[in-house]
Amino acid sequence: MSFDATNSSKSFKSVGTRPLRPDGVDKVTGRARYGADFNMPGQLVARVLRSKHAHAKIKSIDTSRAETVKGVKAVVTAADLPDLTDGDPALFAVLDNCMARNKAMYDGHAIAAVAAIDEKAAKAALKLIAVDYEILPHVTDVDAATLPDAPVLNEAIFTQGVEPKSTRPSNIANRTEFGHGDVDVGFSHADSVVERSYKTEQTHQGYIEPHACVANCNPDGTAELWVCTQGHFVYRQVCADLLGIEVSKLRVTSSEIGGGFGGKTHVWTEPVALALSRKANRPVKLVMSRDEVFRASGPTSATSIDVKIGANKDGIITAATATLRYTSGPYADMWAELGAMTSFACYDLENVKTVGLEVIVNRPKVAAYRAPSAPMAAFAVESAIDELAQKIGMNPVDFRIQNVASEGTQSSYGPIYGPIGIGPTLEAAKAHPHMSAPLGKNQGRGMACGFWFNFGGQTCTDLNISADGTVTIAVGTVDVGGSRASLSLIAAEELGLSYDNIKAVVADTSTLGYNDMTDGSRGTFSTSMATISAARNAIEIMRHRAALMWDIPLGDVYWEDGHAHAAGTKHGNLAPLSVKDIAAEAGKTGGPIAGHSELVADGAGVSFATHICDIDVDPETGSSRVVRYTVIQDAGKAVHPSYVEGQYQGGAAQGIGWALNEEYIYGEDGRLQNPGFLDYRIPVCSDLPMIDTQILEIPNPKHPYGVRGVGETSIVPPLAAIANAVSNAVGVRMTHIPVSPPRILAALTDAKD
Amino acid sequence: MRYERPDTMQAATALLAGAEAKSFVLAGGTDLLVRMQNDDFEADLIVDIKAISGMAKVTETDDGFVIGAGVPSVALFEDTALVAAWPGVVEAANLIGSTQIQGRCTIVGNLCNASPAADSVPALVAAGAVAQVAGPSGTRDVAVIDIPTGPGKTSLAKGEIIQAILLPKPNARTGDAYLRFIPRTEMDIAVVGVAVNLTLNEDGTVIAARVALGAVGPKVILVDTAAKAVIGSKLEDVVLQALSESCSAACTPINDKRGTVAFRTQVAGVLARRAAQTAYTRAGGK
Amino acid sequence: MSSIAVATIINDDKVEFLCQPDETLLDILRNRLGLMGTKEGCGTGDCGACSTIMDGRVVCSCLVLGAEAQGRTIETIEGMANGSKLHPLQRKFIEHAALQCGICTPGFLMAAKALLEVNPNPTETQIRFWLAGNLCRCTGYDKIVRAVQDAAAEIRGETT
């Protein structure tokens, strides 16, 4: 805990360069092993039976016929996953979501599962499981669920956070509030006010790799899990808790991960695979189909948001309020709260109030999706900001600059900001050639700002120096987008070695201490801190070894540029010792040389971005195309700029998809209509232009190299940037995301009438 | 389930005619294999017709073009004579799915799948294409428009296979075009599809027209009123307006995950106008 | 269901296998032949992760029956490099950081290879439309398109 993470600005040799990623060859030759690419001897195939009802009481489940199918080795239901959650509601929600206990809460909710020698037998068995359902009334729409006549989905849920205490069960699980000042007074000073309601539809992270795992429970109480996950240590903890396995007896190995974006921070089927393996006493492979991924894993919230913002004629915002209703699926969670925290975070406001309402619906359990909850809030707020700027006759970038938060501003969610980067991104946007480029006919330009937190958290790195002077680093944060390259650069920088001398691997849960997940933009931020710390520890050891090799006092040995140097001239101009020199003698100077670090990388700070986008709209069909897109974001320090750009571009593309075409569509029957990539329309290559990026580097004072997390913020502004661009192109304010062609055409038609 | 790959059409139709339960013809497989992924899919027999001679060929005859049932869409695009004669049909066939799908999917499969939103079907109907149907008792020719009877349903009898599509040689000064609306730029099913086929006289006046709509009714719609609106004209603005209105009026769409009634109706008219202008230019009109 | 014997050529090797009539080529490659470089993202031809080249045309192997491979020539990602020498597309994908998670990469490489074989000098628009059947959720496609352009230039002999 003594590690000093303070930024000490320095010039870099490795950090900031763009070497080839260490896992590149494996990934372009098909050798990289993902979740579904692993097999064990005697392995069974698992399939899950899922509810086709949006809401139904499970009166009984009869698995007896399924068990008689030849080749079937185990059938499990909720009875095989007894409740060991000890009153922890969040953990119970995970358990109930893995396997429905009393009620099916959404189309796709797991009811039972089968392990068999092949897929055919498993499928045949699923058809023979008899479930007696009592169909219950359902509700999937966020607003409908809050109406007084809506079916109450969970009789045990009473709205938390209201006074006086609520006495009737409700689909509003909790109410949270943030802000400061007096908004009524603020609005009384406003010359112009914009007040509107907005809606966004539910989207999915849309990773191309479906969830997949191989589970193996042994009769001696040990177990293994091979799984695609953003956090194998967290999966280990949750699975051990749910199955009653001692944590250290469950070894979890993270495979290469084919995309996660938050959706693989949460267990969905892994406890089921373990339960099947335990019952069958055989390894079990469970791979979700794409249909299952959409119906039963991690979408984000659908939302309905009311915003009111007032400004005086000088362009100062005098008050701002927002009420944010977020769906969380069938269980209480905290998604609306995150929306309420982030909504006005970009601005310096004297009077601000946000209220979050968490809404229970018959949809899948919501999981984090890249800067969870922030994009929807930003859509509503940044749309209103744009409209207000127009109303008072200021250009949108100047209006934002006028009201921007900076060091010392009290954030809308409470704390006072340290040094932050929103102002510089806005200034950069204002100066960017994109901002002044001419627009064509039927084109519109939009801009928006976005905010997200950075996480730190528990992190370990083991750094081992081999006899030839090369170095392996074993890290515990899953590499989702090139972090092994970044962390190798960091180790090379700190040790003064070349990048090629470093090999980074992701360790399994039995070979490294606990690590939090790769989430909250923390992977490179946190593990680079642990890696720097581990490297410094190794350097200390190497100084000792050099002193021994030279037989001089430790105090006379200093480290520079990858070498131990003897200080001054009193030791007879000893030639510096390289890492290789020292490593070669390690056996004689005290054994293998390693550096370890176990730390909490707290104090990660916050992250901001500004996006600009041009859209071309066909006013006759409502078709729209993004023709130019620019991302400006503060990275603190870009360790591997190519992969920082990649995060900016990828987040923007996901946001563009969300803004234009992606949405969960539910039928009257409460069933998901589009659980596939055909009708859940993520952007394809021909939908997008090149996405320009501008990396700002405002060093993070709380990181030795000034690094900030960069993974998530880029998905926050696009919804609003696109909506603003479309609104400007067609002259009608678009308030419902996605702004799909039917919505644009309907808005144009309504405006004409 | 059995998989059979007969060498002759007689053998193929006999297999299908003799099948006791559900059987399917496999050509490109881009619809059939998707259906096979469904847990509820059951079949007793799949007959792969690609080994039958002639299935994989486009043949130009004195009367027109014979497109075998196994010809993938991409091969139509590679046939320069066909592209010159029926650019609208080829562009429609080339809108089905991705590059990967293009390498496998066939216009016969597109027709037999009987989706109201099939891209190539309106273009074939506008072009006056004929399906050559082989059955246990010989072959018969059926107008393409008479093959689909509703979503997922065709007029083919048990044991019958469409072995080829016949496209006539276009008359002089004929041009066709197909446009569809999709939310993205690729990979979507048509929300609306419009095909227009025009023949002009020497002064550029339309003397024959066929206008067909997809995805706005339970099956492809041939819009006679739209054809009447443009015959005798040079596609003046008022004529295009009439064409557009008659197409919108002919729509009988539904609201679904891909589009609304209002959207489909409105956009059908817009695309009809645009497709007509392209067809007119291709026919040599100015 | 009785098994079907299939003889085919995969990555220049004669390969024989037995399959069930309803098994896809993707199932065969992954489960029977151990060629797991070909990925399954959807199983319905919508994502392109399972792209392979069959008789010179790129196809979704999830939409081809194993039995249909009889007598065909199939290329998969495992056959793309020439020994230890990467194909220019493979090298440029790494150089341009055109992959993040990498699950879509084998499919993109197969599709891009097929493109450059028919069109050695594609425009950006042609690249984008050709690759529209390959979904990538990480990159926003920018670096993928640049990698393909650069590889094409190298294959044409225009750059290093």
Add this chain to the structure above:
Amino acid sequence: MFDVKLWAGLQHLADNQKVVPIEARTIRELLRKMENQYPGLAEPIKGHVAVSINGVIYRNDWSQELPKGAEIMLIRRLAGG
């Protein structure tokens, strides 16, 4: 002495106080004293609380020292993607 601000979700567990004055040197001491004063806070402090010190959010490092005059706020532990 710090005036520790509570986020709205905690206030009902602390006699509806928005601000609680506490004397403490580290986060650990701060949380322990708050728990002692308001036992209802024990449950959220166990798993759902992060501490903001001058705008920097600490989720885990309870040994963090509290600088004189710092702005201290208890906020929700967040989830990320």
